[in-house]
Amino acid sequence: MNMTHLVSLAIMAINEKETLELEELCLPPTLSKLEIGGQLDRKRMPQIVSSFSDHENITLLALAFSKLDEDSFSCLLVLHGLRALWVDKAYEGKRLHFNAMTFPKLRLLSISDAPQLNDVVVEESALQSLVHLSLTDCPELKALPDGIEHLRTLEKLYL
Template sequence: MRHLTSLRALQYVEATLKMLHELEALTELRTFGVCNIKSEHSSYLCNAITKMRHLVHLDIFATGGEVLLERLCLPPNVSWLGLHGQPGRTSMPWSHLKSLTRLQLSFSNIDEESFFSLLELHGLYHLELFKAFVGKKLHFYSGSFPKLRILGIVGCHKLNQTEIEDGAMAILVSLLFDDCPELKALPDGIEHLRDLEDLRLVNTGEELLESLRRKGEEPNEDLVKIGHIRKVTVQLTKKNIWERIR
């Protein structure tokens, strides 16, 4: 593999120590995806990625999704990053990723404190957290994620509160909460998301879903909060419920 020095894309290769060592010669890669990364691979992977000075799309899949990825040096020019495993504390600072527009995190064990470091990513357009957040509260501060258009929060089983300050995610268009059973209320401040067009609530707390499904004559505070959103859908798999509220 080390002789393919002009290669631009290499995806879904299975990691071995020999392969990761040979990767150091592939300095022209723009797209790189590797799976079955183990803890002992981290330093070799870091050395190889550091030499990929043109890299813009990077996907890393750790074994079982839960291997700790220590000493992972993320290239500053990457614009699309998928990190499926636990980043080490030395890998968590994101401030140097000025070009990053799309981020997918899985099994990352992010808590309230480490989530705060993600707010440094001012250029993000698309953010997906899949079983990545283990805290109870997501807080989006005013001015955070100014370019974000799509946000997906999936499999956050402890999440029970979301707060959106006025001025946060000002141009967000699509918002998804999926498999967050403790989320029993709409995000506090969702009315501030004036550009939001699509809200999907899938397998969240039943209290929340039932509240949104009530369309009687009595005023419904939750429906008033999301009155500006063009498309709102709720889904509860175990009761075979799928309904478009509007």
């Protein structure tokens, strides 16, 4: 199927326990908004992300129920064109680490309902365009992100 004008795509599982098989997903270069609702296979995350990492046009990514951990989330860090990232009921790791030069254009980062998340680290020059940071429904997160002082463009913080 040739979808040369597609700008937004939402892929939703029947329920939150269904694992989506997206390895063969070929996204059109016009796509700017991608929403995925369903579990993703952690072992196949590098392959899944590489199928759309060449698309600098993808500016918004929303993930729900994806069951990401530290390793599978780190695969997303190659998406340099992202301006908004929503992770809702999709992160099961204990730590998020944003290395230098991570997500240079990201303006909005929202992590919600991550019950095991207890540590967020932001290195200098990571998230350098971030304006809005939301870390909600993360009961184990007891402190501000380490390195939050590096977020010089931050205007809104929700905890």
